[in-house]
Amino acid sequence: MAAPIKPANEDKSSIRKELAIRNVVNDLMDGGVYSVIKEKLMEDEYGIGKKYTEGTAKAIIKFARKRIKDDFEEQLPDIRASLTNMLYDLFTEAKDMGDRMNAIKCIQEIAKLTGAYEPTKVEAKVENIVIDFNLTDEGTD
Known part of the structure; x- marks a missing residue:
């Protein structure tokens, strides 16, 4: 039976990181x-x-923050679409109830979200x- 293959130190290091x-x-x-x-990382907590x-x-x-930011930017179009759908639903409800003020607010928010106000x-x-x-004084006599 062969001995299990141990990962190289570089592999262990990248896995730990x-x-x-x-x-x-x-x-x-x-x-x-x-x-x-930072303390948790320094004390291996x-x-x-x-x-x-x-x-x-x-x-x-810093890398973890960048990963969060990148994930958010990747998900942003889906988030915008979901929020837009929710606002459409709220607009429909407000319109059906005759609530013009909230219907107008929904339209404004949809316009902001979709970039219509850019x-x-x-x-x-x-x-x-x-x-x-x-x-000048020229020509005045």
Whole structure:
């Protein structure tokens, strides 16, 4: 029987780092505080078998925040679509009940969410204009 293959140190390190990032993401999503999360990484409170230096802990937290941001940006179109559908439902209910104020508010929110209020760019070119008030004393007798 062959001995089990042990992962190389680099593989162990990348696996540990990924576990650390996932734990930090979870803590950040649960409202964790930066200094507490950093301490957890430095004291191995996640139980992954590695105490990180302060610099590495900061880098892991930064990477976890970037991952959260990237996930959010990827999900943003779906979030907008869901919110738009909810607002359409609320608009329909408000309209059916004769509640014009809330129907108008729903329409405004839908317009904001879908980008209907985005400003349009207008280009204007102004040529040099000279205004002469004729304030010289020449020609007055």
